[in-house]
Amino acid sequence: MYRIRIHGRGGQGIKMASRVLGTALFHAGFTVQDAPKYGAERRGAPIFSYVRADRQAINERGTMYRPDLVVVADDTLLAVPAAGTLLGIDAHAVVLVNSRDSADTWRHRLNLDAKLVILPSAAETADRANLPHIGATCAGAAACLLGLVERDVLARAIAEELDGLGDTVVAANQASALAAFDALAGQSGLVQEGVTIAAADYQAPQWIELPFEDASIAAPDIRAAANSVQVRTGLWRTLRPVIDYDHCSHCWWVCSTLCPDSAIRVAEDMPVIDYDHCKGCMVCVGVCPPHAIAGIPEYLAQQQESARATGGGADDTETAQR
Amino acid sequence: MTEQRFKRMKDLPSTHLLGTGTPMCSGCGGLEALHQIYDVLGDKTVFVNAAGCMTLLSVYPFTPFRGSWLYTAMASAPAGAQGVRDALDILAQQGRMPAQDDLGVVVLTGDGSAYGMGLSATSAAMDRNLDFIYICYDNEGYGNTGQQASSATPHAALTATSGGSRGYPGYKKDLFGIWAAHRPAYVATVIGSEPLDLARKIEKAREMKGSRMIIALAPCPTGWDYDPKDSVEVGRLAVKTGVWPLKEYIDGKVVHTRVPRERAPVEDYLQLQGRFGHLFAPQKNTALLEEIQARVDTYWAGVEPQRPAS
Amino acid sequence: MTPKLLSGNAAAAWGARLAGVDYIPAFPITPQTEIIETLGSWIDSGDMPGRMVTLESEHSMLTAAGAAAATGVRVFSATSSQGLLYAMEMLYTVAGWRAPFVLVNVSRGLSAPITLEADHNDILAARDSGFLQLHCADCQEVLDSVLLAYRLAEDPAIRLPVLVNLDGFYLSFTREPVDLPDEEAVSRFLPPFDAGEIRFSASAPQSQAVAVLGGGPYSYFRYETHLAACNGVAVYEQIAAEFASTFGRERGALEQYRCDDAELVFYMVGSFATKAREAVDRLRDAGQKVGLVRPRLLRPFPLGPVEEALKGKQAVIVIDQNLSMGQGGILHTELLAALYGKPGAPPVVTSFIGGLGGRDISAEEFYHMVTVTRQAIASGTVPPPRLLYTAGELREIRKLQAVAMVERQETAPARGTAAGKEAAHD
Structure with a gap:
């Protein structure tokens, strides 16, 4: 199974990216699962979506502990622990970062042994929440690194996912996605399909007996004042x-x-x-x-x-x- | 009224009670109004909340409030306020609570609850002359679920459930009129972009007893589809164009607190918002724009003759 | 002490009055309305302190009840049937607030078709809400249970709302001799409510019932509510023992009637259990070793006491005054789950659905349930759940259908087949 996680901010089209990638992989003959992860977060807040693709039925759901490819649409998120961009990344994983800085810089900063790829940004803007077509760009780059999807299938997936937004929007997103796809052609197929952990040598969960606690502790109440400033x-x-x-x-x-x-x-x-x-x-x-x-x-x-x-x-x- | 506390802008509080770090959208017009309201009401308040965007103000373990909060359900926040108010009165009456521990009870709901599911509970609370303040932050749709049309949605607005070429077919419900028909102590409309008008009204409400009902129009960059930086501009235009009349009901009379001398055309307000984009492109829908303008004009034609001498 | 003739509704009202409740959010619904009318008249006449507010719906009534309890006063409320279901969102909600108060439900069959008389689908719909449940068999028990319920609800190891259930008509409007406990004894048994740290006060800001995101924290809060409910079995038995020593009446988690040497026992809740008691006596007269087990405490489920009471019996006859569509009786399902795999569990558990919408259960039907169950023991085959419904009742509905002009076409072949089946059942 291929496991892809896409990180960005609310408003950057991160859900759209996972859907484009999911549809493209589906058309390429894979069984696919794609979903956004919702929370209380709003525009600009860190969010993520994910895609699973396999040749057989997918039973796995939800949390992705060992991604094969992590796409980071906005490099400022790498410094935010709460964004969880680096969760479960090991040497086998590919990390694709949309950044002005080099792969070496990020490898050094993050002390990662994963394969780091910098996403060439076709367009640049002052407001990164408004990066034009960054979702499509990420989907195009991810498709190339996976090496599982043809160029025309990617374009078709974008047309399907953005259906209703008008030809101009579709064409612009296709252009961005294909530009990213082409730019990474040299690294096509870099992502390695992940393995499933065998049941024979699993690590037992550390279950505990949840102790009874008095309602003064165990009711969903807050006794602090204005502690939201900690967020x-x-x-x-x-x-x-x-x-x-x-x-x-x-x-x-x-x-x-x-x-x-x-x-x-x-x-x-x-x-x-x-x-x-x-x-x-x-x-x-x-x-x-x-x-x-x-x-x-x-x-x-x-x-x-x-x-x-x-x-x-x-x-x-x-x-x-x- | 007693001596007015907020004569000019400089009288407004410059440090704010409501904590930062909430998950409300960047540029939220509702939060802008709430933090101004909270500064006037003070922290000896308990907010009784109904399901909506602002339910997420207090997500375990964080709260922006320095006072208290109770989340109830979408339909029954005024009944929750009834229970808290009555219980506080009972505790005081029985001498089980010192007077300084009393709290002002404030219902906080969105328009989905205020105009719809919670209207029955609100009506009944006014019938009982419940001693509380009700604040509706009105972003003209079910904002927390992605801006579906509610009965606060204005005519022609595009929403997640009214995306056709003419937008929302209904007309915004006159909640102010419905509330005023109950003859509560006070009803007022406010908006965060007019802080002085807002502060005066909240102060007035704070000093009264009985049911004091406030509707704050809450420009919503996410649901109305405009750049968050324009939240104040959208709000100011809502007032300048006469789309959002600032008024109050008190002692059986409705008084407009801000009568625009020369109303700007509604187009100025509408064209800033993506939800009305279909009125301007691909071609201008003059007929619909004229209809919207005519409704605003008709409203003000009924107001202007009664314009108070003061 | 001289007993007084009181209806179940009056007994519930007396329970609230003796408990010294501070606050009563109310809404009328048959057959409960008398309770709030009685309390209202006492407050108006000055016979009891307290404040009553009529809300505009049961949903709002429960919201106000929970909110007042969360602010720190002792709250009582009452409802029935459709009202309980209208309030259902708030039942779960206020239980999650850990707001302790007492809600009396006067059981009544649920719509559709809308009806007036008792069955238990209303109260059992609230089974998993987080409210604890006490079920009453007579009017004295109604009064006693309200007092017990406050002790249970307000116990620091629990702090959950409690539902006290009585059957509409059979108890609500039925007068029986009831001992009114001495007020001083009640105030010793039930001291004033101490809200502890969960309350509203300007000097101690508090955000109650806040949103939670993510399954981990949600699991914690929900499971803590479950653990608090689980404490209820031991706490209830202790409170009931104290009640017995104070007032001289046994109110344990289970009523066990002539069970010691019983081979077969009836298992049911509510007021029809007194009919079962009577049937047990008659069957004993006829030489049959039969008894009755009746949970007073249904939530938390008194697993240990039930297991112990039924150990070694040849069979349990479960009578459900409720219906779970496509499954059968709710108590039956629960009991099977409780007994499965337990040492000494009765090998045969039969299921009977009776008393829906207040339909009577006759003495003969009790006797026949024993006969059917003995046949099951002998044959080793347990029959499917059986609705207590007679040929005579079917004839009656046929007459009504004729009047309603939905008369069955005797000549139609499909209906003819159905009639054949009915004949076979007779």
Whole structure:
């Protein structure tokens, strides 16, 4: 069985990617299972979908413990443990990352012994939640690495899955997917089919007797106040609002009041954005009376931050060159 | 009313009670309204919630509230509020709870519950003159399940269950009118993009007794299909075009708190939203746009003669 | 103490009054309405403190009941049949809140066709809701069970709502002599409700009943509710022992009537069990060693006591006043599951469906169930579930059908075959 997991953010077409890949593999003669994993997460939040393909009936369901191919549509997710991008990856797995950085850089950063492939991004955009056709691009690249699907089958799968969105949308997605498919032609078939763990030498689950606990503990109640601040929704952000304090008119209520997430507070007559929680909606950018807030791509902001943190000027130059 | 606490924008709170880190969508117009409302109500509140987007505000083990919360079910949040209110009164009456431990009881529901499944329970709570505040964040559809049409959905809007060329065939239910017909203590419409109007109304409601009913139009980037950055703009246009009248019912009278001097054409509001995209492309549906404009005009024609002298 | 003549509904109301309930969310439904009317009149006259609020539906009534209990007061409510099912979403919900209160259900057959008299499909639909269940056989037991139910619900090892079930008409509107316990004795037995940490208060912010994502945490909370319910068997027996020493009445998890040397026992719940008691006496007079086992506590299922009570019997005769479509009786199914593979389990368990919609069960039918069961023991073949329904009753429905102009066409061949089968059954 082939096991493929696709990670991205809400809004990037991750569910569509799994469906395109699933349909393409189905047309190629495989029995297929594809599904998105839903949670409480919204646009920009880490999500994933998966595809299983086999020559025989698939009985496995749900959680994918040992993927053969992991596709990461947005490399900022690799740094987010909660996104679970690296769950179950071993030397046998292929990890396909959509990134500006090289495979070596990521191998070094993540200390992975898996096969790392960088997905060449045909189009680039400031807002990574709006990467054009990234879902289709991922599906095309994954199809190539699997080496199980012909070019025309991939195109047909996209046409079927996007049926109803109009010919223009279908054609654009096909173009992106096929470009990614062609770009990785040299690595076609890199993904190795995974094996199933034999029943003979399984590791026993560590079942326990669940102890009775008093309702004061065992009812679904929370006695903390506003502890949701422990959830770093700043990870959803693909664009970062930055206040230019030279132009801030200290009106002090507009951005802070209208920020849906209470993520702008006013300290000493100055608005301060809480980047741990700002989801990057950019409402503040639009409502600031003197236009003192600008939105910049999150990845650039992070690069600048890390450059400042390491104190080196070289990285700044590198960023400027991009 | 007593001396007004919110005279100008600078009187609004600049630090916020509602915790960050909620799973609401980026740019959520409902959350924008809720955090402003919470700042005015304060943390001595218990929110009684019905199934909807905001049920996910408190997902174990996290909550953004500094006060209390009870999730009930989609149909019966006002009945949950009844139980909590009565129990708190009983505890106080029996001397089992010090006065400072009392809580304001606030129902929090979406339009799916408020306009539909929960309307019977809401009506009955008003009949009983339950001492509570009811807040409906109205994003004009079953948002948490992917924006299917609800009875709050406006005419012609595309939803997951009204995707045809003319969109939703029905008309948005007049919940304000239905509520006001019960003659509760207070009914008001608000919107997060008009914070001062919102704060004044919530403050007014906070100081009253009885059933105080609030509908907050909640621009929804996910369900209405627009860029999250435009949430405030969409909200402001809802008011400027007269699509969302800001008004209150008090002492048997309806008063409009904001009468646009010159209403912007409804097109300005509609064309920002993907759910009305079919009115503008591939070609402009002038007839339908005129129909929508005419309904707004008719509404305001009935309002303007009664415009208060103040 | 002089007993008073009280209906089952009045006994339920007295239970709530003696328990000193603070709050009664209510909604009328036959045959329960008298309970809330009685409580309402006592509150109006000042005979009891407390507050009653009439909601607009049972769904809202249960929501208010759970919410008030979750805020920290002692709550009582009552419903029946369609009302219990209308509230079903909230039964599961408030049990999950771990909100302890008492709900009386006056059993009534479920629609369709809509009807008024008793059977147990309503209460058994709530079997897996997380509410514990006490089933009553007479009016005294109704009053006693309400008091027992509060102790059970509020016990820190349990903290779950409890349903007390009485049969419509046969108990609800039937007066019997009932001992009203002394108020002081009741307050010793049942001290005021201590809500502990689960309550609402400005000084202790709390988010109750929050959403849970993922099967792991969900399993934990649901299973903890199950474990709390499981505690109910031991806790109930202890409370019942205390009740017996205080009030002098045995209210154990099982009623066992003339069981010690019984070869065969009836197994059933509810008020028709007193008919079984009578049948046992008559059968004993006729030299038959027959007894009765009647669970008062049905949730949690008193597995140990049931296993012990039935050990070594030749057969169990299960009478179900309910129907599980395509399966038969619910108590029968449950009992088979409980006994399977247990040492000394009775080899024969027969199943009879009777008393649907308040249909009577005659003494002869009890006797005949014993005969059929003895035949099963002798032949080694257990018959399928048998509906207690007579040829006379079928003749009656034929007459009604004629009036309704849905008369059977005697000449039609298909119907003719059916008539042949009926004849064979007679």
